[in-house]
Amino acid sequence: MQIVREVEKLLGPENKRVVQQLVGGANRSRQEEALKKNKPLIVVGTPGRIAEISAAGKLQTHGCRFLVLDEVDELLSFNFRQEIHRILEHVGRRSGADPQGQKNLLVKSADRQTIMVSATVPFSVVRAARSWACDPLLVQAKSVIPLESLTPGTVNLSRPTSSSNSDLNLQTQATVQSLPPALKHYNCVARLQHKVDTLRRCVYALDAQSVIAFMNHTRQLKDAVFKLEARGMKAAELHGDLGKLGRSTILKKFKSGQVRVLVTNELAARGLDVPECDLVVNLDLPTDSIHYAHRAGRTGRLGRKGTVVTICEESEVFVVKKLQKQLGVPIPVCEFTEGKLIVTDKEKHAEASR
Numbered sequence: 001m002q003i004v005r006e007v008e009k010l011l012g013p014e015n016k017r018v019v020q021q022l023v024g025g026a027n028r029s030r031q032e033e034a035l036k037k038n039k040p041l042i043v044v045g046t047p048g049r050i051a052e053i054s055a056a057g058k059l060q061t062h063g064c065r066f067l068v069l070d071e072v073d074e075l076l077s078f079n080f081r082q083e084i085h086r087i088l089e090h091v092g093r094r095s096g097a098d099p100q101g102q103k104n105l106l107v108k109s110a111d112r113q114t115i116m117v118s119a120t121v122p123f124s125v126v127r128a129a130r131s132w133a134c135d136p137l138l139v140q141a142k143s144v145i146p147l148e149s150l151t152p153g154t155v156n157l158s159r160p161t162s163s164s165n166s167d168l169n170l171q172t173q174a175t176v177q178s179l180p181p182a183l184k185h186y187n188c189v190a191r192l193q194h195k196v197d198t199l200r201r202c203v204y205a206l207d208a209q210s211v212i213a214f215m216n217h218t219r220q221l222k223d224a225v226f227k228l229e230a231r232g233m234k235a236a237e238l239h240g241d242l243g244k245l246g247r248s249t250i251l252k253k254f255k256s257g258q259v260r261v262l263v264t265n266e267l268a269a270r271g272l273d274v275p276e277c278d279l280v281v282n283l284d285l286p287t288d289s290i291h292y293a294h295r296a297g298r299t300g301r302l303g304r305k306g307t308v309v310t311i312c313e314e315s316e317v318f319v320v321k322k323l324q325k326q327l328g329v330p331i332p333v334c335e336f337t338e339g340k341l342i343v344t345d346k347e348k349h350a351e352a353s354r
Contacts, residue, residue, distance in 0.1 A: 001021060001023075002271070002272075002273045003044045003070070004019055004020075004021045004044050007019045007042055007044070017038040017040065018038075018040055018041045018042060019040055019041070019042040019043075019044065020034055020035065020038060020040040020042070020043055020044070021043075021044050021045060022035075022043055022044070022045030022046070022049045022050050022053060022059070023045055023046050023049055024046050024048050024049045025243075025244045026049075026244070028049070028052070028053070031049070031053065032053060032056075032058045035053070035058055035059060036058070043059070047075060047080045047083035047084050047087060048080070048083050050083070050087060051082075051083035051084075051086045051087055052083075054086065054087070054090055055086065061087075061090050061091045061092070062090060062091075062092070062093055063092075064091045064092050064112070065092060065111065065112060065113060066112070066113050066115065067087070067088075067091045067092060067112055067113070067114050067115070068115045068117065069084075069114070069115070069116050069117065070117045070118075070271070071117070071118050071270050071271060072116040072117060072118045072121065072125055073118050073121060073122055073125055074118075074270065076124075076125055076128055088132050091112060092111055092112025093112075112133075112134075114129070114132075114133040114136060116129065116136070116138075121138060126138065126147050129147055130147055130148065133147075135148070179293055179296060179297070179327065179329065180296070180297060180299070180300035180301060180303075180304075180306060181300075181303075182300045182303060182304065182305045182306060183296060183299065183300040183305075183306050183307070183308055183329075184305075184306070184307045184308070185296075185307075185308045185309075185310075185324075185329055185330065185331040185332075186307070186308070186309045186310070186331065186332060186333075186334040186341065186343070187309070187310040187311070187312060187317075187320045187331050187332070187333055187334070188202070188309060188310070188311050188312075188333070188334050188335060188336070189311075189312060189313065189314055189317060189333065189335075190311050190312075190313070191313065192313055195283050195311050196223075196224050196227040196228065196283070197227070197231075198311050198336065199213055199224075199228070199261070199281050199283060199311060200228060200231055200233055201336040201339075202279070202281060202309050202311070202336055202341070203233065203260070203261065203279065204336075204339060205336045205339055205340050205341045206278075206279055206307055206341060208278050208279035208307070209257065209260065209276070209278060210254070210257070210260070210274060210276040210277045210278055210279070211260060211261045211262065211277070211278075211279045211280075211281060212261075212262050212264060212268060212272075212274070212277055212279075212280050212281070212295075212298050212299070213261055213262070213263045213264070213280075213281040213282075213283050214264060214265065214266075214268075214269065214280070214281070214282050214283060214284065214286070214295050215263065215264070215265055215283045215284045216265065216266075216284040216285075216287075217265070217284075218239045218240075218241060218265055220284075221237035221238075221239060221263050221264065221265065222237055224237075224263045224283065225237050225263050228261055228263075233260055233261060234258065234259050234260045234261070235259060235260065235261040235262070235263055236250050236253065236254065236259045236261075236262060236263070237250075237262075237263050237264065238250050238251070238254075238262055238263070238264040238267065238268055239264060239265055239267055240267050250262070251272075251274075254274065255274055255276070257276075263283075266291070268298065269291065269294040269295045269298070270294050272298055273301065274298065275301055275302065275304065277298055277299045277301075277306070278299060278304075278305070278306055278307065279299060279306070279307050279308075279309065280295055280296055280298050280299045280306070280307070280308045280309070281308075281309045281310075281311060282295060282308070282309070282310040282311065282312075283311055285310065285312055285316055285319055285320070286323075289323055289326040289327050292323055292327065293327070295308075296308045309334075310323075310331065317333075332344075332345050333345045
C-alpha cells in the first residue's frame with residue numbers, strides 16, 4: 001500500500017485509477033471488479049494474490065512490459081516459489097499475429113524489462129535471474145553490474161572465497177553499500193531486565209519523536225509496550241498476528257505521531273517506510289549483518305539523519321563487534337547519563353572513524 005500511495009502521488013489525483021493494489025486478506029471479488037472496470041496500467045501486489053487472479057484469467061499480464069520484484073531475495077525464497085514461477089512465466093510472454101498473418105509467435109523474455117530491488121542480493125538470486133531475464137543488471141547503491149559478469153569469486157570482499165560462502169559475501173557487500181550514509185550507530189550494554197528502561201532513557205536522551213524498537217520474539221512485544229506505557233511513553237506493538245486491519249490502524253497512529261515507540265519484530269524490518277522515524281533500537285540483536293542493515297534502513301531514509309542503537313548484554317558485546325567489522329561502520333559503546341548520550345570508548349570510536 002505504501003508503493004500504491006507513492007505512485008498515486010506521482011500520477012496525481014486525476015490518474016488515481018491507473019494503479020491498483022492486489023493483496024491477500026482483502027476481498028478478491030472487489031479486486032477483480034476493479035480490474036475489469038478501471039483497467040489499471042500499474043498493479044502492485046503480493047505474489048499469492050497476483051498469481052491467484054492471473055490463474056483465474058482476471059488479470060492479463062502477457063502484454064506487460066515491466067516486472068518489478070521488490071525484496072527479490074524474499075520473493076525467490078521457498079515460501080513464494082510456486083507463485084513467483086507463474087508470474088515469471090506469464091508476465092511479458094505475449095502472443096500475437098504478425099502483419100503477414102503468419103502463426104502466432106511467443107514474444108521472448110527480452111521484451112520484458114525485469115527490475116529486481118533489494119538491499120541484499122544472495123548469489124543464488126543472481127544465478128536464478130540469468131535463466132529468466134534477458135541481460136539482467138544488478139543495481140546497487142553506487143554501481144550497475146551485468147549479472148553475466150558476476151561469479152562467486154568476483155563478489156569477494158577481502159580474501160579468496162569458496163562457493164559455499166559466496167552468497168554471504170555478495171549480500172554483505174550489498175549490505176554495506178545499502179546502509180543510509182547519514183546514520184549514526186551506537187551500542188549500549190544493559191542487563192536483560194533493564195533493556196526496556198534503557199530504551200526509554202535512550203528515547204529521551206536523543207529527543208527522538210518516532211522510534212522503531214526491534215525484538216526477536218512476538219510474545220515479548222506486549223510486555224515491552226506495557227513497561228513503556230507504565231512510564232508515560234506512548235507505545236504500541238506491531239506483528240503479523242494482529243491481522244490486516246490491526247496492523248493498518250497501528251501504523252496510522254505511528255505515522256501520525258499518536259504512538260511514539262513502535263515495538264515490532266522482523267515484520268517491519270523490510271519495506272516499512274516512515275520518513276519521520278529518527279531512531280531505530282535493537283532490543284534484541286539481529287541474527288546477522290544483513291538483518292541489521294534492513295532494520296537500520298527504517299531510519300535515515302532519503303538523506304535524512306538517523307540513529308541506530310543496539311542494546312545488548314555484556315555477553316553479547318562480541319556480536320556487536322563482529323557486526324561492526326562486517327559492516328565497516330563504527331558502533332561505539334555509549335551510556336545514557338543525565339538525559340544525554342555519552343560515548344564511553346572515544347579512542348575506539350576515533351580509530352573506527354579513520
